[in-house]
Amino acid sequence: MNPEKSTNKKNKQWHFFIPLLLQTILIIAVPAQSFYTYSTGKTVILQTQPIDPYELLRGYSQTLSYNISQVDDLTKLEGWQELKNKAKSYNNTNYYLPNNMTIYVTLKAPNNPNQKPPLPWQPLAVSLTYPKDLKPDQIVLKGVSQYSMIIYGLETYYFPESKREEINQKINTIQAQDRQKFVVEIKVDPQGNAVPISLWIEDQNYRF
Numbered sequence: 001m002n003p004e005k006s007t008n009k010k011n012k013q014w015h016f017f018i019p020l021l022l023q024t025i026l027i028i029a030v031p032a033q034s035f036y037t038y039s040t041g042k043t044v045i046l047q048t049q050p051i052d053p054y055e056l057l058r059g060y061s062q063t064l065s066y067n068i069s070q071v072d073d074l075t076k077l078e079g080w081q082e083l084k085n086k087a088k089s090y091n092n093t094n095y096y097l098p099n100n101m102t103i104y105v106t107l108k109a110p111n112n113p114n115q116k117p118p119l120p121w122q123p124l125a126v127s128l129t130y131p132k133d134l135k136p137d138q139i140v141l142k143g144v145s146q147y148s149m150i151i152y153g154l155e156t157y158y159f160p161e162s163k164r165e166e167i168n169q170k171i172n173t174i175q176a177q178d179r180q181k182f183v184v185e186i187k188v189d190p191q192g193n194a195v196p197i198s199l200w201i202e203d204q205n206y207r208f
Contacts, residue, residue, distance in 0.1 A: 040189050040190065041186075041187030041188050041189045041193075041194070041195070042139055042187065042188050042189075043185060043186075043187060043197070044107060044109075044121050044139055044141070044185075044186050044187070044188050044194070045110075045118045045119065045120045045121055045183050045184070045185055045186075045200075046066045046067075046068075046120060046121065046154070046183060046184045046186060047066060047067045047120035047183055048064055048065070048066055048067075048182050048183060048184060049064075049065040049066060049067060049069065050175050051064070051171060051175065060158060060159045060161060060164060061156055061157060061158045061159065062156070062157045062159065062171075063155055063156060064154070064155055064156070064157055064184065065149075065155065066152070066154070066184075067120075067123065068105050068123050068141070068143075068150065068152075069149060069150055069152075069155075070148060070149060070150070071083075071087065071095045071096055071097055071145070071147075071148050071149070071150060072093075072094055072095055072148070073123075074103075074105070074123070074126045074150070075095060077105075077123055077124065077125050077126045078124060078125035078126070079125045079126045079127045080126060082126075082127060082128055083097065083103070083126060083127075083128065086098060086101065086128075094148065095148070096145075096147040096148040097145035097147065097148075098145065099145065099146060099147060100144055100145065100146075101128070101144065101145040102128070102142060102143075102144055102145075103126060103127075103128065103142070103143045103144065103145055103150055104126065104127050104128070104129065104130050104131060104140050104141070104142055104143075104192055105123055105125070105126050105140070105141045105143065105150075106123070106124045106125040106126070106127075106131055106134070106138055106139070106140050107121040107122065107123055107124065107138065107139050107140075107141060108121060108122050108123075108124050108135075108137055108138050109121055109137040109138070109139075110122070116203055117181055117183065117200045117201075117202055117203050117205075118183060118185065118200060119183075120183050121139070124138070130142075130191075130192060139188050140188070140192045141188055141192055141194055142191065142192030142193060142194075152194055153193075153194060153195075154184065154186055154194055154195075154196050157184075157196065157199055157208065158208070160206070163206060167199070167201070167206060170201045170202070170204065171201060174201055174202060181200070181201065181202045182200070182201050183199075183200045184196060184198070184199055184200070185197045185198045185199075185200060185205075196208045
């Protein structure tokens, strides 16, 4: 066999297998990261924002937002001035940030973390770098800015088909009474990455 042809054939094979290998690594890395976060993460409870009742009946998933999802929600937190230097605003009131900026939000555990249904953790501070010297009752959640929103990778809840109508009705009812009883349980790893674990509506828990 011609050595030059053999070399060209091997090069063509590598050109095929290298992209395939990279795609495989990426596919494996996503669930691996989630597994790591689930295994090593600390349990945190996030307060949801009200959901439009007309959106509840659409499909089998629900887009959730939290009391730390809007850039405007962060303006009263310690460290906001650091972000404000990079933010723009509409009429000096509603702020938005450059796209894909990493944000770190420090949360504090409630005084009674074992209460059922669980109480939400409260936001304390925001920063552009991972904060140091955290207290034992504090955790850091990493998000990415999308203009006026902060995305944490916790925004979509998929309804179990058998529970869809039940969950819809409960969310609609509880929001009219006490929205603080509609919270999401998550796991947060030491790098600030998070995965959703379950949805709490009053004392009823629905696993993701």
